[in-house]
Amino acid sequence: METATWHFEPIAGAPLGAVAHGVDLPDVDDAFFEELPRQLARHGVIVFRDQHLTPEALQEVATRLGPLEPLVLDQFCMPGHPFIYILSNIVENGRPIGSSTDGYGWHTDQAYYAQPTAYTLLYGVEVPPEGADTQFANTRLAYETLPPERQSALRKLWTEHSYMKMIMDRAKNPAFAGKVPLPTPEQQAKVPDVVQPLVRRHPVDASLSLYPGGQTVKRVVGIEDAAAGVALVQELLDWCTNERFQYRHVWSAHDLVIWDNRCTVHRATPYDKERYRRLMWRVSVKGERPLSS
Numbered sequence: 522m523e524t525a526t527w528h529f530e531p532i533a534g535a536p537l538g539a540v541a542h543g544v545d546l547p548d549v550d551d552a553f554f555e556e557l558p559r560q561l562a563r564h565g566v567i568v569f570r571d572q573h574l575t576p577e578a579l580q581e582v583a584t585r586l587g588p589l590e591p592l593v594l595d596q597f598c599m600p601g602h603p604f605i606y607i608l609s610n611i612v613e614n615g616r617p618i619g620s621s622t623d624g625y626g627w628h629t630d631q632a633y634y635a636q637p638t639a640y641t642l643l644y645g646v647e648v649p650p651e652g653a654d655t656q657f658a659n660t661r662l663a664y665e666t667l668p669p670e671r672q673s674a675l676r677k678l679w680t681e682h683s684y685m686k687m688i689m690d691r692a693k694n695p696a697f698a699g700k701v702p703l704p705t706p707e708q709q710a711k712v713p714d715v716v717q718p719l720v721r722r723h724p725v726d727a728s729l730s731l732y733p734g735g736q737t738v739k740r741v742v743g744i745e746d747a748a749a750g751v752a753l754v755q756e757l758l759d760w761c762t763n764e765r766f767q768y769r770h771v772w773s774a775h776d777l778v779i780w781d782n783r784c785t786v787h788r789a790t791p792y793d794k795e796r797y798r799r800l801m802w803r804v805s806v807k808g809e810r811p812l813s814s
């Protein structure tokens with residue numbers, strides 16, 4: 522009988538994350554792709570080092586995890602590959618080839634979709650020698666560490682998410698002056714506000730995690746004072762991103778990192794955009810309508 526050569530190794534000393542060994546994507550046996558969602562649910566983040574992926578191969582890996590998701594700002598998608606979104610500071614012929622303002626501030630991906638992204642695949646094509654790490658935090662551990670009475674109070678709450686709130690907040694950030702593209706009316710029409718549970722049940726292993734979104738949260742349903750609701754969610758996000766729940770990924774070129782947005786939050790960190798180039802390809806896999814607890 523053939524034995525699988527791949528295995529997953531938890532990242533030493535980190536409260537989430539594992540490295541997949543013995544894998545040359547996209548050519549892995551079916552058993553690997555059957556196991557991957559369970560490993561993603563368990564570890565939140567899976568790192569694959571030294572992968573040499575074409576856009577097609579990256580898309581093929583993503584497709585094994587579920588249906589791909591189109592993005593709102595389609596001007597940053599790779600020409601001919603509408604599901605590959607480009608994060609970059611590179612400007613070619615006077616035009617940015619990707620978005621340079623995505624991902625700053627803790628968040629989960631596309632929490633403003635009725636069916637938010639389940640898995641994000643981020644592939645490092647060119648990475649700066651310093652800066653531009655990606656930080657992750659374990660929102661399941663953050664939930665499990667709360668006192669039981671707080672857990673049951675939070676399980677009753679729902680948050681309203683707004684894509685436009687996130688964009689308008691981002692546009693006000695002086696660091697991004699003039700760099701935040703405002704969505705066209707057609708792009709805006711694709712993302713009406715949605716309501717999501719604040720505590721989310723994972724469809725793979727039924728575990729519970731905080732689901733505090735990020736800059737997209739506009740209010741908590743039932744809390745009259747919207748600012749007070751946003752402050753409550755911010756407090757939970759601060760709790761989740763406490764250092765003891767965190768893993769920081771330091772990129773090497775050809776790393777592929779896949780994360781499960783149902784039990785983690787993450788954020789980009791700055792780098793010297795005048796000095797270094799960064800080119801990342803991202804694919805988003807559509808998830809379920811979030812399950813409440």
Ligand SMILES: O=C(O)CCC(=O)C(=O)O
Binds near residue numbers: 641787788789790
């Ligand atoms: O660029 C990064 O490190 C993370 C970006 C991010 O949050 C995303 O693309 O969803």
Ligand SMILES: [Fe+2]
Binds near residue numbers: 624628629630787
């Ligand atoms: Fe993100």
